[in-house]
Amino acid sequence: MAETSAHRPNGWLAALAVTAGTAAACTAYGALVERNWFELRRETVPCLPAGSGPFTVLHLSDIHLSPGQGKKTRWLQSLAELSPDLVVNTGDNLSHVNAIPPLLEALGPLMEFPGVFVPGSNDYFAPMLKNPLSYLTGPSKLAEGKIAKRQPKRLDTEGLHAGFGMAGWINLTNRHQSMGLRGVRFDFTGVDDPHLNRERFAGWPAGSGQNASPHVRIAVAHAPYQRVLDRFTEDGADLILAGHTHGGQVCIPGYGALVSNCDLPTWRAKGLNDWEHNGRTTPVNVSGGIGTSSTAPIRFACRPEAVLLTLTARA
DSSP states (O other), rough: OOOOGGGTTHHHHHHHHHHHHHHHHHHHHHHHHHGGOEEEEEEEEEEEEEOOOOOOEEEEOOBBBBTTHHHHHHHHHGGGGOSEEEEEEOOOOOSSSOOOHHHHHGGGGGGGGGGEEEGGGGTTTTOOOOOTTTTSSOOOOOOTTOOOOOOOBOOOOHHHHHHHHHOOOOETTTTEOHHHHHHOEEEEEEOSSSSGOOOOOOOOOTTTTTTTTSEEEEEEEESHHHHHHHHHHHHSEEEEEOOOOOOGGGGETTTSOOSSSSSGGGGGSSSSEEETTTTEEEEEEEEOOOOOTTSSSOOOOOOEEEEEEEEEEEO
16 A cells, blocks of 8 residues: 555654754764864965065964863964964954963964964954854844943953064054065055954055065955955055955855855855956955854864965066
8 A cells, every 4th residue: 555644644753853963963073073173274375576485474363262272272382383484363363251361372382483463353352142053144243332232241452462462463453564574575454353344454564665675565354355355456465364254164065155254255255366356366365264253163064274375486
């Protein structure tokens, strides 16, 4: 006799149970395994003046450190073995009001090297409890300066920046600065977090023009909004570094990111790509980030990363 739905009343329950079990397994994997499965991505960018030797830049972003994250701390400290010529930190270092001392401890060995930094929103405000899947509805919002029932806790941003500054790292928050490194003049410009609409482009250091000595221009921001990438590219950046996207954080294998948490196309949410604007092209490295918000501690098909860029001479 042919089977009818009356003979399998629990079939849909079984399918639901399998789906729920798969989702639970993926969530457990993302929270317990991949979130702490750190990797180093390596890239090569030909952007130095002719005749320059290789120059290494370690790009850190979205560390989101909380006290007690020993595995992340030890991995960060181990990156000093790379002996980078420069460290660039593109923000969102914190995920707890008491995270500054352990962060400075974790970055201590790396702060022996020259460095520059800009902040992200989680260097100003502690994360707030929310639905971890809310990012699927669009870029996260923070009603800064507005009356709300729930206000995020302010972090000791000045203390964080002072800790970096005492080690010699340069604050590029809406500022520019030049540094001579390995016989090359590096001109930096950076902006405050575009995700908070705080960016104010400061231009380039004096003398950073066509007639200057051999130099390279590097622009730094936390969130890679298109308006910021356009401005940096139009104003002659040779390389742009950003983070913020977490590479999508929860991705689909074989497809990639579903969201970028800004207006950046999702296929650009992680990696090294060229950005084109008004006839100019600039390489942009978007870091997939090292951590996650403490309110959404999961990664799937998107391992946490630091990026080692080897800058070489232009052809």
